[in-house]
Structures are given as C-alpha cells and as structure tokens.
Amino acid sequence: MSIISKLHHIRYMVAASLLLPLVCACSSEDNGDGMAEPQLASSNQYINLNIVVSSGSEGTMRGTPAGGENGDGREAGSERENLVTGVTVMLYEDAAGINTSAETTLAFCKYYPVSLVSRETAGTPYTTKTDEAVYSTGDQPLVGSGLDMSKEYHAIVVANQNMASTFTTASKVKDVRDYVTTHVYSGSGLGADASHFVMSLETDYTVNFTSPSSKTTVGNKTTYHFDGIRIERLAARVDFWTNNATYGEKDALAHNYRAPGYVYPVWKTTDLSTPTSTDKFVLTAVTPFNLYNADEYLFKRTNDAAPYLAEEFATNYVIDPNTAGKTAASPSYYNNTLTYLVGIDETNLSLSAATGYFQAANALYVSSTQKAKFTGDGDKDNFILCYPRENTLSTSSPLYYYATGVAIEGDYYPAGSAADWTKAKHFIYYGYLRHQGEGTGPYIIKARTDLSTTETYTTPMNFSVVRNNLYRISIDKITEKGELELKIMVKKWDTFTHSWIYM
Numbered sequence: 001m002s003i004i005s006k007l008h009h010i011r012y013m014v015a016a017s018l019l020l021p022l023v024c025a026c027s028s029e030d031n032g033d034g035m036a037e038p039q040l041a042s043s044n045q046y047i048n049l050n051i052v053v054s055s056g057s058e059g060t061m062r063g064t065p066a067g068g069e070n071g072d073g074r075e076a077g078s079e080r081e082n083l084v085t086g087v088t089v090m091l092y093e094d095a096a097g098i099n100t101s102a103e104t105t106l107a108f109c110k111y112y113p114v115s116l117v118s119r120e121t122a123g124t125p126y127t128t129k130t131d132e133a134v135y136s137t138g139d140q141p142l143v144g145s146g147l148d149m150s151k152e153y154h155a156i157v158v159a160n161q162n163m164a165s166t167f168t169t170a171s172k173v174k175d176v177r178d179y180v181t182t183h184v185y186s187g188s189g190l191g192a193d194a195s196h197f198v199m200s201l202e203t204d205y206t207v208n209f210t211s212p213s214s215k216t217t218v219g220n221k222t223t224y225h226f227d228g229i230r231i232e233r234l235a236a237r238v239d240f241w242t243n244n245a246t247y248g249e250k251d252a253l254a255h256n257y258r259a260p261g262y263v264y265p266v267w268k269t270t271d272l273s274t275p276t277s278t279d280k281f282v283l284t285a286v287t288p289f290n291l292y293n294a295d296e297y298l299f300k301r302t303n304d305a306a307p308y309l310a311e312e313f314a315t316n317y318v319i320d321p322n323t324a325g326k327t328a329a330s331p332s333y334y335n336n337t338l339t340y341l342v343g344i345d346e347t348n349l350s351l352s353a354a355t356g357y358f359q360a361a362n363a364l365y366v367s368s369t370q371k372a373k374f375t376g377d378g379d380k381d382n383f384i385l386c387y388p389r390e391n392t393l394s395t396s397s398p399l400y401y402y403a404t405g406v407a408i409e410g411d412y413y414p415a416g417s418a419a420d421w422t423k424a425k426h427f428i429y430y431g432y433l434r435h436q437g438e439g440t441g442p443y444i445i446k447a448r449t450d451l452s453t454t455e456t457y458t459t460p461m462n463f464s465v466v467r468n469n470l471y472r473i474s475i476d477k478i479t480e481k482g483e484l485e486l487k488i489m490v491k492k493w494d495t496f497t498h499s500w501i502y503m
Contacts, residue, residue, distance in 0.1 A: 039148055045142045045149065046223040047224050047226070049225075051231060053084065082133040083160075084135045088110070089110055090167060090176060098201075099307070103174075105170060106167060106172075109167050113137075139223050155205040156173075185233075191388075197234070198235075201230070201299065203230060205226075212224040232300070235387040240385055247261070264281040266478050282413065284410050285408075285410075286385060288385050289407055290344070290404045291341040292404065293340055294321070296390050300312075300467060303316065317460040318464070318467075325338075393460070393461070395458055399457065404464075405431050408431065411424040411425070412424060412426075412427055429447055429448070430446055431484075434490070435465065435466055435490060444484070469491065472489045472490075474488075
C-alpha cells in the first residue's frame, strides 16, 4: 500500500472514531430496539421519605355499629403508640400495584432509621393535621441502588421491623404481601407494656422520580421528596371507660363496699329512663378474653378480588390467615389449632389463663401507666385493657370460641345491704366486641350461665377485631334484674368524634 493510500485509510479511521461518542450518546436513550436505556441513580441524587402514622383514609363508613374505615371517628395515639424508630422500604415496578398477579420482583429493599419531624418543618400537608405523627428518613443516597430515575415504582413500607434480611431484590411482591407474622408489638402478655408497634402501608403509594412531592437542589446534590406515606398498626386497642360511675373508697352515703371501686347506679327494670333504684353495682374487674394469638397478615387483606390494602365496606370484609377455619365448635380445635392468650373454659364457663389480669381491685384502679384520656372525657378514667391482634370471623364462627370480648365482674348490692358486703351478689358478664352490626338499639350482653357455645351471627365482621381500630367499652345501664348493657365505640386509632353504638 502506498504512503498516500495509508494516509487516506488513517483519515477514515480517525473520522469514524470521532463519530463513536455520538453513537454511544444516542444509545443511552435508545438501544436500537425501542427500549430506553436505564437512567441509573447517580452519586448526587438522594431520596427523602416522610412516613405518617395513619390518620386514616376518608373511606366509606358503614352503618351502625360504625366500624370499618372511619368507624365512630378517630382517637389520637399516645407517644408510645405512635413511635416509629425505622422503616423497611421496598420498591417494585408494576402498574397494578400490590395486587399484581405477575411474578414481579422487588427492585429495591432497604431499612432506614427515621426521626420525628415537627409539623412546621414537614410543612404542607401536615401543618393542619394535628392528629398525625410524621417521621422522616432524611436524605438517603440513591447511588448503587439500581433504581431507574426515569421510571415509576410502587412502594411497600413496614415500620418498626427490619425486613431487609427477610426480603431482597430477588423476592417477589406476592411473597411480601402474603407474609404473615406473630409479632405486632414489643412487649409481653396482653400488651400492658406494649411499644414499638409494627405498622404497615395503609394504602398503595407510588414513587415517581419524574414527579416527586417536591425536589430540592443544593449545589450538585438533588433530593427527591415523597410525602404522605401512610402506615397503620397491625394491633388493635381495647379500652374501658368509667363513664356513668363514681369512684371512691366509700360513696356519699357512707356505704361500706367490699372493695374500693367504681359504683354504678341501677335502673328499675320497668323504668329505664332514670336510675331510680336504690340498688348499687360496684365494678371489681374487667378482663379481656379470646385474644387471638396466631398469625396475622402483614398487610390488611379482604375477601375482595383485589384484596390487599382494599377499602373495607359492607360486603368487603377483612380476613386473617385463619378466618376461614374458625368454624369447628370443639374444644380440641379451639385449644390446639388456634391459640388465645385468654379463653373461656367450656366446662364451667370461667375464664382460663386470666390469672390476676385486672382481677384485683388495685390492679384495675392504680394502673396509671395504662390510663388514657379521651377528648371530652372530663374527669372520667379510661383504661387501656389490651392490644389484640386482628381476629376476624366468618358467619359460621361460633362466637363463644373465637370472638374477642371482655368479662365484666362486679358486686350487686340490693337496697339497704351495702353496709353488709356479705349480702352482695357477685355477677360476671361476657360481652363480645362488635366491629360492625345491624340496628341502633342496645345489645344486652349475656350472663356467663346463659352463654351459648354455638351462637353465630349472619353478618361477616359483626363480631371481629380489625387492625388499627380502637374498641372503647363502657357500662351504660344495669337493671334490677341484673341485666347489663355495654356501650362501645369503634374508632380509628387517632382523633375524630362520632356518636355511640351499643354492644
């Protein structure tokens, strides 16, 4: 080859090499088959997530009793109940969200410690929501995450439980949504010392880096902010309110009752408009029973065709992993297949495994660590009884074996007998918690001798416990026949107001 030919050859090689960067630059947008190349997160890109302990979505509210999404309103949790120390954040790509039927895998899974954010710092939309606790992950680097900044992801969030070792980017979304747990809070027994409540995503949430809640740039650092990620507790809460009672060592008539306690007036059976009877009822114990102690879904699940994180309404009821199996009315099934912290013994209709729990007067009346006040209560005491797991029943579930409830114990003093406590009659009543129901009239709970082991109910969820709801019980009336009416409010576990329903 001549020198001239060699020079021409070199010239064409140089020209081709100069075009190469342009070809490569084009390939970052399109690889030639119509598919865009990933725009992977760089070292100057960060994510910041604001997590809200749920104030509840404004979903459908069912008829009385008003359980469900909004129930009888909302009640604020305490600092201990709202506390979040960290969150597991999982992201995946699927337009169908958590109900996807595809074999979608996680694109991202990481645990972040969080810190409480003042509402002033959080800004919109939190400044007007006085019932919310907002936590922030702070600015977290995205470099090396493998996330494509041009794509939209759906988020799964779990609070107060590090699940980054349980799930990885090789895990499927369906494995996460079907996950069951027996851990719903840190503490022992019935939850008197409960803390670090496990919480999970309440509604589907989308993370779109092209349209974040906001974006801030300082120098060469860009942070993508995502607000309003709502989580709800897996546990529920049961309270007893001392409304209609007067507490004292002795009442105003200097009656010498057997133990200090809350004294309730008694209505004449023929006149339920005023407590005209001179009899008295003194509360001695309140004991929760049938506290379901088996598996619970990490994410709320209903019987709907797209069951995960769905709104709850009359025909779309919440289920737990064992709802369908709570049908066999036999002690062997009750005792061996499902576990309850406190049960009802079939032989003598007494509480089993309820040793000392609110049985002694001093245990009920000086439990200041469990005391709680509701808005508008005045000076009436409200006691946190327990934090049960989700326990939902089908229409064929015998209430006796499975429905969570409370036993109310007290001494009934006929007129003129209060000075002699030996004449008092000791009564025990069992009442089942109601999550939804029919009608507005009172529900007279059973004395234990009348409790049926086969009683069921025709409406799903009528006697059930659902996560992040607060079941607040009080004694409404006691008659000369010894009939006891309990009143209950089913409240979303944060602040709002609504009317009473009966149990």
